[in-house]
Amino acid sequence: xxxxxxxxxxxxxxxxxxxxVGAQTLPRAVELALKxxxxxxxxxxxxxQDVDGARPLLAHDAAQPMNPASTMKLLTTYAALExxxxxxxxxxxxxxxxxxxxxxxxxxxxxxxxxxPKLTLENFWLLLRRLRALGLRDIRGDLVEDRSYFETAAxxxxxxxxxxxxxxxxxxxxxLLNFKAVRxxxxxxxxxxxxxxxxxxxxxxxxxxxxxxAVDGPCGDWRAGIKAEFESNGAxxxxxxxxxxxxxxxxxxxxxxxxxxxxxVYGVFKELWQELGGTISGGWRNGEVPADARLLxxxxxxxxxxxxxxxxxxxNNVMARQLFLTLGAELLKLPGNSERSAEVLRAWLxxxxxxxxxxxxxxGSGLSREERISAEHMAQLLLAAWHSAVMPELMSxxxxxxxxxxxxRRLRFESIAGQAHIKTGxxxxxxxxxxxxxxxxxxxxxxVMFINHPNAAACQAAQDALLEWVYAGAERHRR
Numbered sequence: 001x002x003x004x005x006x007x008x009x010x011x012x013x014x015x016x017x018x019x020x021v022g023a024q025t026l027p028r029a030v031e032l033a034l035k036x037x038x039x040x041x042x043x044x045x046x047x048x049q050d051v052d053g054a055r056p057l058l059a060h061d062a063a064q065p066m067n068p069a070s071t072m073k074l075l076t077t078y079a080a081l082e083x084x085x086x087x088x089x090x091x092x093x094x095x096x097x098x099x100x101x102x103x104x105x106x107x108x109x110x111x112x113x114x115x116x117p118k119l120t121l122e123n124f125w126l127l128l129r130r131l132r133a134l135g136l137r138d139i140r141g142d143l144v145e146d147r148s149y150f151e152t153a154a155x156x157x158x159x160x161x162x163x164x165x166x167x168x169x170x171x172x173x174x175x176l177l178n179f180k181a182v183r184x185x186x187x188x189x190x191x192x193x194x195x196x197x198x199x200x201x202x203x204x205x206x207x208x209x210x211x212x213x214a215v216d217g218p219c220g221d222w223r224a225g226i227k228a229e230f231e232s233n234g235a236x237x238x239x240x241x242x243x244x245x246x247x248x249x250x251x252x253x254x255x256x257x258x259x260x261x262x263x264x265v266y267g268v269f270k271e272l273w274q275e276l277g278g279t280i281s282g283g284w285r286n287g288e289v290p291a292d293a294r295l296l297x298x299x300x301x302x303x304x305x306x307x308x309x310x311x312x313x314x315x316n317n318v319m320a321r322q323l324f325l326t327l328g329a330e331l332l333k334l335p336g337n338s339e340r341s342a343e344v345l346r347a348w349l350x351x352x353x354x355x356x357x358x359x360x361x362x363x364g365s366g367l368s369r370e371e372r373i374s375a376e377h378m379a380q381l382l383l384a385a386w387h388s389a390v391m392p393e394l395m396s397x398x399x400x401x402x403x404x405x406x407x408x409r410r411l412r413f414e415s416i417a418g419q420a421h422i423k424t425g426x427x428x429x430x431x432x433x434x435x436x437x438x439x440x441x442x443x444x445x446x447x448v449m450f451i452n453h454p455n456a457a458a459c460q461a462a463q464d465a466l467l468e469w470v471y472a473g474a475e476r477h478r479r
Contacts, residue, residue, distance in 0.1 A: 026060050027469040033462035043453035045375035051386045051444045057474045062376035065358035066450040069425025070315045071434040072366035076324050077308045079348050081390040086305035090116035095293035103137035110289050112146035113175030116301045117322035121178045127299040132276045142282035145262050146289050149174035150325050150336040167255040172321040177265050179318050184254045188214040190247035203267025207238045214247040222249040234260035305393040312397040313405035317367040324364030375448040378434050382446045398423050398435050416471040431456040433463050437470045445470050
């Protein structure tokens with residue numbers, strides 16, 4: 001009898017140990033929150049593992065391919081930190097294609113881009129200021145835009161969500177300037193009962209008018225009383241604002257992408273160049289740097305590690321796509337496109353012995369209906385990153401819970417505040433998170449949770465409950 005009991009006990013332990021991890025249940029608080037959101041457990045994948053552990057602490061349907069939304073940026077940025085290096089920088093070059101006579105260029109000025117993810121208005125102004133300091137004033141030719149570092153392909157900014165003017169829908173470009181956006185600053189004056197609207201920049205080709213009043217009352221949705229009208233044919237655009245906003249709201253801004261990429265670059269160049277006292281007689285055209293052109297000045301970006309921080313902290317889709325295409329262009333020495341970058345990423349994963357057969361890559365940013373990865377494999381990626389040389393750079397790029405980035409308003413008054421670095425993702429039918437939690441006993445855990453469901457937007461409480469469960473220790477019984 002004792003032998004039979006012993007044998008049965010050993011068999012039971014063996015069966016429990018070998019049970020598929022996908023069968024593990026979620027913590028009770030998470031299940032209840034999902035139930036309140038009317039989201040079925042089959043729409044959820046979750047995975048939790050100690051960074052030095054051999055087995056997961058939790059794996060719920062973790063092998064199923066899911067839309068990771070913006071957590072896909074973790075794959076792109078980790079790969080970029082290893083393959084390009086944290087100190088990698090981008091450049092934007094200005095060439096003289098013609099003869100210099102005093103302060104006059106009798107020919108074209110050529111701008112060549114190399115995919116800088118963050119060529120801001122300020123950095124572009126510094127490049128043009130450098131040209132003026134070198135003595136160039138009058139350009140008797142065109143502005144030639146060399147965008148050949150990335151393949152030029154047709155791009156529909158309204159394809160994703162029928163919002164073509166939204167700044168997050170701007171497509172990648174080797175000569176991307178200021179995210180191709182115009183920022184309209186709304187500055188209310190309570191005494192004058194008026195609102196000053198300032199477009200920045202104000203490229204040539206943009207017609208603008210505004211008649212917005214400052215009114216009394218609570219702030220609420222500051223845009224609710226403003227009527228915005230935008231028109232654009234790519235080469236030229238109009239923006240008009242009318243209505244009112246509560247003065248108590250203070251300054252706010254509204255971003256819009258109104259001009260086609262080359263028209264925007266030319267329009268901003270012309271605006272800034274004239275402000276610096278320069279002139280240009282021609283228009284713009286696409287082209288490549290002539291063999292006999294002379295390099296005049298170069299703008300150098302911030303480091304890869306700094307830009308990765310911007311990408312992950314603030315979930316910048318445009319910068320992520322630029323970084324994604326840079327991987328293919330730099331590693332393969334061919335014009336960047338999505339297929340080449342996906343090839344580079346798959347080869348990198350294979351070299352690290354990470355086999356993700358379900359992986360689908362479209363643009364590397366997560367702003368996609370097509371991209372797929374499983375929660376288990378996202379966790380394996382984060383585990384590999386933890387043991388890599390670029391771990392500090394990747395970790396510091398993730399939003400710190402309750403403090404900054406996309407997590408700055410979550411779990412602010414909970415004990416987990418400041419104890420987790422979590423990348424979030426948000427699409428209409430997806431809410432996701434992935435990152436690292438330092439639990440209350442000082443143990444670091446990888447946590448991934450993907451929710452793909454029409455009610456995903458209602459699942460923040462469920463995600464927060466999982467993070468708090470991991471922080472509390474994760475070993476206690478889930479029921």
